[in-house]
Amino acid sequence: MLPRRKNLVEEPPERCPLNECLSIIGGAWTPNIIWYLSEKPRRFSELKDDIPGISAKMLTARLKRLEADGVVERRVEPTSPPSVEYRLTALGGELKPAIDAIVSVGHRLKALNGEG
C-alpha cells in the first residue's frame, strides 16, 4: 500500500475566495451579463435583446444580485418612459481579468471538444 500523505495545504479552509467569487459569477446568465456590461453600459431592454433566451425575471434577479454585490451600478434617467442604465463598478471591472482568463480556458476546451 502506498504511503498515506498528510494534508498540509496552506490556504482555502472555509469561505475561500474561490467560492466567494464563484457565488457571484456562477449563476445562469451572470457571465453573459458581466461580459456585455464590460464592453459598455447597457439598458435593461438592451441586455434582454443582447442575451438571447434570458427572461425579464432572471435579468432582474441577476442585476439585483450584482448590484447588491457591488459589481454593477444601476442608474435611472428620469425620462419618459424612464430608462435604466447598468454599468460595471470599479469592483466589477476587476472581474474582467478573471473573466478573460476563464474565456481563454474556455477557448481551449472548445477546441479540444471540437477535435474529439
Place this chain on the structure above:
Amino acid sequence: MLPRRKNLVEEPPERCPLNECLSIIGGAWTPNIIWYLSEKPRRFSELKDDIPGISAKMLTARLKRLEADGVVERRVEPTSPPSVEYRLTALGGELKPAIDAIVSVGHRLKALNGEG
C-alpha cells in the same frame, strides 16, 4: 428618451467560452477539488479528508465529470487495498490562471464585504 444603441458586440453568441468553462468549474465543490489537485496529486480519501463536508457521492461525481472533461486524470495503483490517484492533466493545469484570477477577485470581495 436616450438613443437606443444597437447590439454590435463581436464575440459571445451561443455556447460562449465563458459558459463552456464555467460549466466545468461551476458545480459545488469543484473549485475546491481543482485547487487541491493543483497543489499535488491526491487519492480519493485524501481529497475527502482535505475538503471538509464533501460526501463520497459528490466527490465521485465531480471527479468523473472532471475526468470526462479532460481536466483530471485517474490512475489506479494495483496495490491492496487498491489506491486511486487523481491529478490535473495539462489542460487542467491551464485552469490555474483562471482559478488564480478568480481567487484574487474573491479576496477583494471578501475585503469589501468584511468592511461593510
Place this chain on the structure above:
DNA sequence: TTTAGCGGTTACCAGTTGGTAACCAGAATG
C-alpha cells in the same frame, strides 16, 4: 469467520434554480 479499509454506488428526498405567463405603474400617444 469476522472485521476493517478503500473506493466507490444506489435509493430516496428536500431545497434551490430557473422557466413561463400573466400582470403592474406611469407617461405619452392616438
Place this chain on the structure above:
DNA sequence: CATTCTGGTTACCAACTGGTAACCGCTAAA
C-alpha cells in the same frame, strides 16, 4: 378612453442539485 413603451413583479411549476444513509466487492488482518 385604449394602447404602447419601459422596466419590471408575481404566481406557479418542473427539473436539477446536492444531501444522507445504506450498501457493495475486494483483500488483508485478527
